[in-house]
Amino acid sequence: MRLIVLGPPGAGKGTQSQRLMQKYGIPQLSTGDMLRAAAAADTPVGRKAKALMDTGSLVPDEVVVGIIADRISQADAAKGFILDGFPRTVNQAKALDDMLAAKKLKLDGVIELKVDEGALLGRIEKRAKEMIAKGCAVRADDNPEAFKTRLEAYREMTAPVAAYYAADGRLKTVDGMAPIEVVSAAIDRVTEAAGSAV
Numbered sequence: 444m445r446l447i448v449l450g451p452p453g454a455g456k457g458t459q460s461q462r463l464m465q466k467y468g469i470p471q472l473s474t475g476d477m478l479r480a481a482a483a484a485d486t487p488v489g490r491k492a493k494a495l496m497d498t499g500s501l502v503p504d505e506v507v508v509g510i511i512a513d514r515i516s517q518a519d520a521a522k523g524f525i526l527d528g529f530p531r532t533v534n535q536a537k538a539l540d541d542m543l544a545a546k547k548l549k550l551d552g553v554i555e556l557k558v559d560e561g562a563l564l565g566r567i568e569k570r571a572k573e574m575i576a577k578g579c580a581v582r583a584d585d586n587p588e589a590f591k592t593r594l595e596a597y598r599e600m601t602a603p604v605a606a607y608y609a610a611d612g613r614l615k616t617v618d619g620m621a622p623i624e625v626v627s628a629a630i631d632r633v634t635e636a637a638g639s640a641v
């Protein structure tokens with residue numbers, strides 16, 4: 444099962460991707476997590492990415508496309524994967540299509556979590572508070588200024604990705620404002636339909 448979970452910051456992509464990872468036993472590939480790990484390890488890529496990530500701007504396509512190309516070639520991704528936070532631009536989506544075509548693989552589903560923009564900042568603030576309560580570090584970009592830039596990047600660069608997949612009928616939209624169990628059930632209907640079609 445090869446899935447993409449699309450949606451603005453705070454839509455619930457991470458929560459749903461982690462659930463799908465357990466359900467299907469396939470890795471969740473979050474470019475945000477990979478870039479944060481690279482930044483924490485102070486690698487050259489991580490250093491370059493960190494400054495952009497902290498302000499909420501996107502990291503260049505070639506960087507994330509390279510990361511994903513390496514990652515989907517690893518053994519644990521052979522049975523499938525859930526992409527969380529990638530692709531974020533139409534160029535990345537096209538590069539992914541090319542990568543998969545070269546491996547004779549196809550996507551089983553592209554799931555978009557649709558969420559009212561007005562609810563997103565509140566969700567990000569809630570996430571920051573939950574991290575503090577757990578004694579964990581708050582993401583450097585979970586603050587109102589970086590959030591504004593992240594939302595702008597989403598509107599300008601990532602909303603067209605949903606349109607790219609909608610154009611050839613691959614996009615399935617789920618109401619991300621519903622309670623988590625309802626969102627989960629709606630996603631499961633999409634993945635189960637995709638699973639029975641392959």
Ligand code: AMP
Pocket residue numbers: 452473474475476478495496497499500501502503504507527528529530531532535584593
């Ligand atoms: P996320 O954890 O998905 O919210 O990503 C956090 C940050 O990492 C984003 O605001 C970007 O700076 C960067 N990032 C993650 N994935 C991508 C991507 N596919 N393309 C460009 N930048 C990305």
